[in-house]
Amino acid sequence: MTRVATILADGRELLYFDDRPGAGPRPADTRDLPPREPRPEIRYDRVADEWVVIAAHRQGRTFLPPADDCPLDPSRPGRATEIPAPAYDVVVFENRFPSLAQGVPAPPGGLAGLGRCEVVCFTSDHDGTFAGLSAERLATVGRAWVDRTVEIGRMEAVEYVFVFENRGPEIGVTLQHPHGQIYGYPFLPPRVAQALRAAERHGACLSCDVVADEIADGSRVIALTDDVVAFVPRAARWPYEVHVYPRRHVPDLPALAPDELGGLLAVYQEVLGRFDHLFSAPAPYVAGWTQAPVTQHRDLAHLHAEVFTIRRTEGKLKYLAGSESGAGTFINDVLPEFAAQRLRDAHP
Amino acid sequence: MTRVATILADGRELLYFDDRPGAGPRPADTRDLPPREPRPEIRYDRVADEWVVIAAHRQGRTFLPPADDCPLDPSRPGRATEIPAPAYDVVVFENRFPSLAQGVPAPPGGLAGLGRCEVVCFTSDHDGTFAGLSAERLATVGRAWVDRTVEIGRMEAVEYVFVFENRGPEIGVTLQHPHGQIYGYPFLPPRVAQALRAAERHGACLSCDVVADEIADGSRVIALTDDVVAFVPRAARWPYEVHVYPRRHVPDLPALAPDELGGLLAVYQEVLGRFDHLFSAPAPYVAGWTQAPVTQHRDLAHLHAEVFTIRRTEGKLKYLAGSESGAGTFINDVLPEFAAQRLRDAHP
Numbered sequence: 001m002t003r004v005a006t007i008l009a010d011g012r013e014l015l016y017f018d019d020r021p022g023a024g025p026r027p028a029d030t031r032d033l034p035p036r037e038p039r040p041e042i043r044y045d046r047v048a049d050e051w052v053v054i055a056a057h058r059q060g061r062t063f064l065p066p067a068d069d070c071p072l073d074p075s076r077p078g079r080a081t082e083i084p085a086p087a088y089d090v091v092v093f094e095n096r097f098p099s100l101a102q103g104v105p106a107p108p109g110g111l112a113g114l115g116r117c118e119v120v121c122f123t124s125d126h127d128g129t130f131a132g133l134s135a136e137r138l139a140t141v142g143r144a145w146v147d148r149t150v151e152i153g154r155m156e157a158v159e160y161v162f163v164f165e166n167r168g169p170e171i172g173v174t175l176q177h178p179h180g181q182i183y184g185y186p187f188l189p190p191r192v193a194q195a196l197r198a199a200e201r202h203g204a205c206l207s208c209d210v211v212a213d214e215i216a217d218g219s220r221v222i223a224l225t226d227d228v229v230a231f232v233p234r235a236a237r238w239p240y241e242v243h244v245y246p247r248r249h250v251p252d253l254p255a256l257a258p259d260e261l262g263g264l265l266a267v268y269q270e271v272l273g274r275f276d277h278l279f280s281a282p283a284p285y286v287a288g289w290t291q292a293p294v295t296q297h298r299d300l301a302h303l304h305a306e307v308f309t310i311r312r313t314e315g316k317l318k319y320l321a322g323s324e325s326g327a328g329t330f331i332n333d334v335l336p337e338f339a340a341q342r343l344r345d346a347h348p
Numbered sequence: 349m350t351r352v353a354t355i356l357a358d359g360r361e362l363l364y365f366d367d368r369p370g371a372g373p374r375p376a377d378t379r380d381l382p383p384r385e386p387r388p389e390i391r392y393d394r395v396a397d398e399w400v401v402i403a404a405h406r407q408g409r410t411f412l413p414p415a416d417d418c419p420l421d422p423s424r425p426g427r428a429t430e431i432p433a434p435a436y437d438v439v440v441f442e443n444r445f446p447s448l449a450q451g452v453p454a455p456p457g458g459l460a461g462l463g464r465c466e467v468v469c470f471t472s473d474h475d476g477t478f479a480g481l482s483a484e485r486l487a488t489v490g491r492a493w494v495d496r497t498v499e500i501g502r503m504e505a506v507e508y509v510f511v512f513e514n515r516g517p518e519i520g521v522t523l524q525h526p527h528g529q530i531y532g533y534p535f536l537p538p539r540v541a542q543a544l545r546a547a548e549r550h551g552a553c554l555s556c557d558v559v560a561d562e563i564a565d566g567s568r569v570i571a572l573t574d575d576v577v578a579f580v581p582r583a584a585r586w587p588y589e590v591h592v593y594p595r596r597h598v599p600d601l602p603a604l605a606p607d608e609l610g611g612l613l614a615v616y617q618e619v620l621g622r623f624d625h626l627f628s629a630p631a632p633y634v635a636g637w638t639q640a641p642v643t644q645h646r647d648l649a650h651l652h653a654e655v656f657t658i659r660r661t662e663g664k665l666k667y668l669a670g671s672e673s674g675a676g677t678f679i680n681d682v683l684p685e686f687a688a689q690r691l692r693d694a695h696p
Contacts, residue, residue: 043583043684047554048539049546052583053671056683099671099679164670172667181670189675191396194538198397206395235391235400288674306674319520320668322512322529323401323447326636326654327537331447335404336391 014093040113072177114157116184131273158184168284207302237330238308251292362441388461420525462505464532479621506532516632555650585678586656599640
C-alpha cells in the first residue's frame, strides 16, 4: 500500500491510499475555493450532563447533488471535484463543512469545536457499495482507517476517534457516492462514556462476557469464525442491528495484526452485504466502529462494529420520537432472535 | 371537571375528562374486539448499560389510516372507534398496541415489560391542534395529565411517568388526530437517569441554576412571566428546541397548584403555537414533560417541558445518523441564539 499526502486549494489535507504501488499522477487542486472559516463550538448542557456540537456554518453544505455533479467522483477535464486525480482507490480528506476542526478560534466566552472531521471515499465508482469492494480494496480501507485512527488520535484536543459510514437518503445522507466519515471528538461521546462507566464498575471488559455468552447461546449469531463473531445483541435497540467483534480483547483497529484486521473486515463486509438483501432495496444503515478512547480506559474497551438500519419492514421506517429522543428509551418492534434469522437468510 | 371511568370491549380502561359537568351519555363499547395479548419484554444491555423495550407484537399496529377511518374520532352510528361516545372533550385510554402494560407474563428466562402506555385525545376535532385548544380545554388536559401521573405512578413496577406528544408524519406519527401519550416505565429512562446523576454530584437542582442564568442572560428567552420561563437551551441538541420551566422548584405536574398549572400550560401552548409558524407548514415536533421519578430523587428533579422539531430549514430535516445514533453526540446546525430569535418572531 502507498500513502500520498496532498493539500487541496483551500488548505485542507487530502490523502491517497492506493491498493498497490505505481498509481498515476496526483495533480494539484486547481479550483478557486473560498477560504475556509469553520467556527464550530462545543457547549456543555449542565442539566443533561452532555456535550453538544454547534456547527451553524454547515447549513449551506452540499445536499444531494445530481450524479453528474458528485464532489466525490475523480476529477475530469472541465469538472474539478474534491479529488483532483483522474482516478483513485481510497482517498481521505478533511470535510469542507466540518463539525469539528483543528485550529478553530474559540467564540467569545465559549469553547472552540476542536477536533477533526474527515471523509473517506471507498471507491471512485459512484454507484458502488461497501459490500461490493474487492478483498484488496477492503484491505486498503482497513489500513486507511488504522492510519487515521492513529493520526487523528494525536491531534490537538482529540479524545475519541469514531470511524463510521452512513448509507442511504432515508438516514439523511447528502452524498450518494460510497463514503464514510471519521470524527475526532474532543470529549468521550455519551454512549462510549456510559459503556466505559459500566465496565469500570464491573472491573473488567463486559464485551468479553457478552461475546462468550452469544457464541454459547447461538440463537442471535450471524457469522462466526475462529477470530470473529457477529450477532444481533440480545437487547437490540434497532429493528435490525448487528455487532461485529474480534473474539480477542483488543482496544482499537491499530491494535490488530494485519491478518486479524483482514478477517474482521471480511465479516463486517459480509454483514453489510446482508443489509443489502433484507428488503427489496438495499436497507439504509449506520455502521460505526466503537474503539477505545485515545488515552483513558484502553484496558476496558473492546473494539467492535455496530451496524443497524432504521428500516423495520418493507414499507416502514423506525422513527425516533418521544420515548427514544425525548426520554432516551428505545422501543424495538422486532424480536432480536427473529431479526437474526432474517439476517442469516439474507444474502445474494 | 368530571372524570368518568369506563371499560372497552377488550378490557382496556377508557376515562372521560369533561370540561364541565353534564356531558352526554357514555355508551358501551359494542365492538367485537379480539382479546389482547401484549407480550412486551424488557432487556438490559450489559455493555451499553441500558434498558430496551422489545415489543414485537406492535408491528401490526394501525398506520396512517384514512381520515374517515380515524380510531380517535368519536363513534358514529355504523362506525365504532376507540371512543364509544358520540362526543368527548378529553379521553384517555390504554394503548391497544402497548410497549409496556400491566399484568403481562414474563417470557421464559426474561423480564416482562411491566408498565403502562396510554393515549390522550386532546379534542374530538380530527383536524385540531394542541396550540388551538381553548383555555377551558387546556385546563382539562392539565387535570387529566395530573390524574394519570398520580395513578400510573401507583401501578405495579412503574418508576417513571412520561407525558408526551409526537406531532407530524415526519416524526413517524401514525395517527393524525391530535393526541398525546403517557408511558409508565419500569426503570428510569437514560436521559432522566443521567440528569439526576449530574444533580446528585452537584448536590442540588441544576435546573434552578440554569433557569436563573437564562433569565439573567435573556438572549435565548422566548417567554417570561412571574411564574414561568421558556428558553432555547444554550446547548440545544435540536435545530429548534425550547424548554418550558416553572420558575419555582417543583418535582412534577401534581405538585403544582391549579393556577400554577394553568400558567405553565398557557406558556407551553404558546410555545407549541410558535412551532406552527416557524415554517410555511406546521413543524413536526416532540413535546415531553420531564418529571421527578415516582420514588427516587424527588428533591433534585425540576419539572419542565422539552419541545423540539427535527425540521432545520424549510425543506430539510435533521437526521440522526452516525454521530447522534451511533456515538450519542448531537451536531446542531442552528445557533441557539438564532433559533431563539426565529421563535420569538414566529407567531400567527
